[in-house]
Amino acid sequence: EVQLVESGGGLVQPGGSLTLSCAASGFDFANFWMTWVRQAPGKGLEWVANIKHDGSGRYYVDSVKGRFTVSRDNAKSSLYLHLNSLRADDTAVYYCARTMAGPYYSDYWGQGTLVTVSS
Amino acid sequence: SYVLTQPPSVSVAPGETATITCGGLNIASKSVHWYQKRPGQAPVLVIYYDTDRLSGIPERFSGSNSGDTATLTINRVEVGDEADYFCQVWDSRTDQVFGGGTKLTVL
Numbered sequence: 712e713v714q715l716v717e718s719g720g721g722l723v724q725p726g727g728s729l730t731l732s733c734a735a736s737g738f739d740f741a742n743f744w745m746t747w748v749r750q751a752p753g754k755g756l757e758w759v760a761n762i763k764h765d766g767s768g769r770y771y772v773d774s775v776k777g778r779f780t781v782s783r784d785n786a787k788s789s790l791y792l793h794l795n796s797l798r799a800d801d802t803a804v805y806y807c808a809r810t811m812a813g814p815y816y817s818d819y820w821g822q823g824t825l826v827t828v829s830s
Numbered sequence: 831s832y833v834l835t836q837p838p839s840v841s842v843a844p845g846e847t848a849t850i851t852c853g854g855l856n857i858a859s860k861s862v863h864w865y866q867k868r869p870g871q872a873p874v875l876v877i878y879y880d881t882d883r884l885s886g887i888p889e890r891f892s893g894s895n896s897g898d899t900a901t902l903t904i905n906r907v908e909v910g911d912e913a914d915y916f917c918q919v920w921d922s923r924t925d926q927v928f929g930g931g932t933k934l935t936v937l
Contacts, residue, residue, distance in 0.1 A: 746926070748873070756865070756873065756916050758926035770925050806872060814879060815920035816863035820872040 713737040713819045715807050720824030727797050731824055733790040733807030738819075740788040741765070744810040746817050747781060747792050749803035749826075757803075760792065761810060775801075797828045832921035834929035841935040848904040850932045852917030855898060860919040862900040864893060867914045867931070876915075877902060904934070912936045 719731040733745070747759040760781040761770045769781050780793040790807050804825050808817035835853040842848045852862060864877040875884050877893035880900065890905045904911055917929040 748928075750867075755914075755931040756867065756918075756928045758918075758928060761925065772925070808873075811878075814861045814863070815926055816861075816875060816878045816918065817865075817873075818875050818878070818884060820874070822872050 713809065715809065715819060715821035717805065717807050717821045717824040720805065720826045722827045722829065723797055724830050725798060725828055727828070729794045729797065729826060731792040731794065731805055731807075731826070733792075733821055735788045735790065735807075735809070738809065740783075741785040744812045744815075745781075745783060745790045746808045746810040747790075747805060748808060748817070748820075749801075749805045750823075751800070751803040754803075759805070761815075762790070764812070794826065797826075799828050802826060802828045831924040832919070832927050834917055834919065834927055836915075836917060836929040836932045838930070839933045839935065841937055842907050843937045844907055844909060846907055848907050848911070848934055850902040850904075850915050850917075850934065852900040852902070852929050853898055854900070854919065857898055857900050857919065858896050860895075860921070862893065862895050863918045864902045865916045865918065866911075867916060868912075873916070907934075907936055909936050 714736045716734045762781045778796045782791045804823040806823045807821045809819040810817045865873040867873045880895040881893045914931045916931045
């Protein structure tokens with residue numbers, strides 16, 4: 712059974728940093744692209760970042776470029792999102808998802824972790 | 831950037847057919863995927879590649895894509911189908927793009 716479990720969310724002050732983790736199981740993690748998607752309170756889904764199966768390519772939505780970094784450790788079947796220079800509008804539930812390269816749809820999702828940026 | 835436009839809300843009675851649209855410039859040239867999102871739950875992929883259903887998704891869910899509009903159709907709507915629905919495509923300039931979402935209300 713495919714499982715994705717996010718962790719690391721919490722309350723952080725504006726300008727602060729946080730690292731989210733996503734533990735994957737039930738599939739060959741090293742063969743799949745992975746994605747971070749977020750949903751701010753009362754808003755829709757927003758794609759945040761993708762990372763290729765081997766980490767050789769990383770892609771970001773414009774609003775997080777230079778502030779967020781996606782990474783992975785295939786030996787640990789883990790995905791990460793490093794969030795820096797956080798702003799109030801980064802407040803959201805962050806989901807990790809397994810993504811099919813090419814058509815770029817995400818077929819399995821975690822339950823999400825909440826990041827709240829507030830002083 | 832590529833923009834996907836969805837109606838904010840759709841309301842139907844149980845047993846009727848719900849039609850949720852997703853508008854985008856020449857969207858027929860892209861693969862459209864649809865997700866169901868219930869409050870407090872993870873998104874669920876219901877339709878991919880315009881028309882394919884993920885295993886376990888009822889046959890009542892179907893998709894189409896033509897011209898500037900993709901459509902998610904839910905036949906014989908049930909109370910349990912009440913959720914937000916999001917369309918998504920990949921664009922070479924903006925990577926993965928989601929529509930704004932449509933709230934399906936089952937009256």
